[in-house]
Amino acid sequence: xxxxxxxxxxxxxxxxxxxxxxxxxxxxxxxxxxxxxxxxxxxxxxxxxxxxxxxxxxxxxxxxxxxxxxxxxxxxxxxxxxxxxxxxxxxxxxxxxxxxxxxxxxxxxxxxxxxxxxxxxxxxxxxxxxxxxxxxxxxxxxxxxxxxxxxxxxxxxxxxxxxxxxxxxxxxxxxxxxxxxxxxxxxxxxxxxxxxxxxxxxxxxxxxxxxxxxxxxxxxxxxxxxxxxxxxxxxxxxxxxxxxxxxxxxxxxxxxxxxxxxxxxxxxxxxxxxxxxxxxxxxxxxxxxxxxxxxxxxxxxxxxxxxxxxx
Numbered sequence: 001x002x003x004x005x006x007x008x009x010x011x012x013x014x015x016x017x018x019x020x021x022x023x024x025x026x027x028x029x030x031x032x033x034x035x036x037x038x039x040x041x042x043x044x045x046x047x048x049x050x051x052x053x054x055x056x057x058x059x060x061x062x063x064x065x066x067x068x069x070x071x072x073x074x075x076x077x078x079x080x081x082x083x084x085x086x087x088x089x090x091x092x093x094x095x096x097x098x099x100x101x102x103x104x105x106x107x108x109x110x111x112x113x114x115x116x117x118x119x120x121x122x123x124x125x126x127x128x129x130x131x132x133x134x135x136x137x138x139x140x141x142x143x144x145x146x147x148x149x150x151x152x153x154x155x156x157x158x159x160x161x162x163x164x165x166x167x168x169x170x171x172x173x174x175x176x177x178x179x180x181x182x183x184x185x186x187x188x189x190x191x192x193x194x195x196x197x198x199x200x201x202x203x204x205x206x207x208x209x210x211x212x213x214x215x216x217x218x219x220x221x222x223x224x225x226x227x228x229x230x231x232x233x234x235x236x237x238x239x240x241x242x243x244x245x246x247x248x249x250x251x252x253x254x255x256x257x258x259x260x261x262x263x264x265x266x267x268x269x270x271x272x273x274x275x276x277x278x279x280x281x282x283x284x285x286x287x288x289x290x291x292x293x294x295x296x297x298x299x300x301x302x303x304x305x306x307x308x309x310x311x
Contacts, residue, residue, distance in 0.1 A: 024163035024171055026262035029229055030255035046271050047073065049088040052240050053169065053233060054271035056264040057257055063289075066280035068297040070141060074290060075254050077247065082180075082290065084254040086261065087147060087243040091232075092139075094303040095239060098123070101303070109140040110230060110243045111176065112184070113150045125303050131193035137186055138197055138301035143210040144186055147292055149228050149245055151178035159231065167266035173231035173242070180247055181223030183292055185212040203299045210293060227252060233265050 027033040043059040049071045057073070065072040069090040077083030087110060095102035104122040107115050115121060121132040122139060137144025155177035162172045186194070191211050198204045229244040244261075246252035283294045 023166055024161060026161075026165065026171075026259045029161055029173065029175060029262070030252060030259055032251045032255040033259060045277065046273055047071070048268055048271070048273070049265075050090045050240050052090055052238055052268055053088070053235075053265050054268045054273070055261040055266070057261055061254075062257070064278075064280040065283055065286050065289075067283035067294075070283060070294070071280070072283070072286060072290075072292070072294075075257070077249070077253060083247040083249070084252070084258065085147060085243075085245040085290075086258070087241075087245070089141060089241045091239045091241065092300075092303070094122075094139075097303070105136065105139050105303075106230075106241045106243075108136045108144050109142050109241075110147050110245075111149055111151050111178075111228065112137075112140075112142075112144050112146045114156075114176075117153075122303070125301070130196060131190060134186070134190045134193035134197055135301065137190070137194075137210070138201075138204050138207055139303065141295050141300070142183065143207050143293055143295055145183045145210050145293055147243070147245060148183045149176075149178055149180050149226060150223070151176040151228065161231075165263050165265055167264065167270075168235065169265040169267075170234045171231065171242075171262065171265075172234070173229055173262075176228045176230065178226060178228065179223035180226035180245060186210050188212045188215050197301070201301060204301060206295055206299055224249065229258070235267055237267065 044056045045059045046054050047057050047064060048054050048066070050069055061075055063074045065074070071088045073086035074082055075084040089106065089109070091102055092105065094105060101122045104115065104120055107120070108122070115136070116133065121136045124130070124132060124135055128135060133144070157175045159172050159174045161174070164170050188211065194207050194211055198208060225248040227246055227248060229242070231242055233240045233242055244258050246254060246258065252258070281289070286292045286294050
């Protein structure tokens with residue numbers, strides 16, 4: 001019953017049209033800012049996000065990875081390890097047909113343990129009668145392995161922050177408390193379902209590398225307390241998922257940067273991009289640089305893919 005209640009909270013509001021709200025003060029998501037509006041940095045850069053939106057970030061301190069439909073930003077702490085990560089992903093076609101299923105697909109991408117805990121997997125594509133967890137992994141950019149965040153059992157706030165920012169982008173956001181460590185692997189019990197999926201859909205070959213060779217295992221990096229701000233940014237031309245992950249040590253040090261990013265989100269076509277700017281790193285570098293796996297563009301299982309004959 002508790003699982004059903006949590007999923008109901010997570011899905012509440014999915015598919016509803018944006019409402020006219022007062023301008024959302026994005027500093028409210030960060031207790032560290034004590035409701036102060038984040039001031040612009042002395043030098044800022046306008047960063048495109050998932051080919052849809054753009055936002056402002058300090059010129060120094062952030063690394064930028066990008067590819068079709070996905071942008072990832074990372075920020076190192078004083079000790080050199082990551083203290084913040086931004087994941088911006090365009091909605092898949094599933095968002096137009098079934099918004100609640102699209103949200104579940106995104107949760108599998110950034111916090112698969114939460115979905116696994118309550119078995120809230122997206123629905124199976126038509127005619128595909130296979131393990132739902134394996135299928136969900138094949139629909140996610142991280143192959144169901146997540147970005148290293150694991151939420152606490154009662155750590156989700158609900159969608160407490162909704163409204164438009166000053167640029168007219170409608171935000172629906174919640175905060176989840178948990179820990180941040182190494183991205184996991186798919187349970188070893190999924191080896192056979194994954195093999196069956198790859199046999200039907202050869203483009204899913206990449207999924208094999210994410211299956212654990214045995215159950216259990218110890219992560220290389222000790223998990224640290226963290227918060228995950230997740231939700232969506234919507235405007236007339238489309239919608240984008242957002243996940244802002246920040247280490248609490250004990251506070252979120254890059255909170256001003258993250259609040260500034262949310263406050264300055266705007267349509268990409270309206271943004272003023274610098275004539276000369278450093279090209280983002282390819283998404284393939286994420287696994288090597290940050291240990292986060294990303295599926296090749298166009299290699300996901302589509303929610304409407306029918307079961308295919310072997311071969």
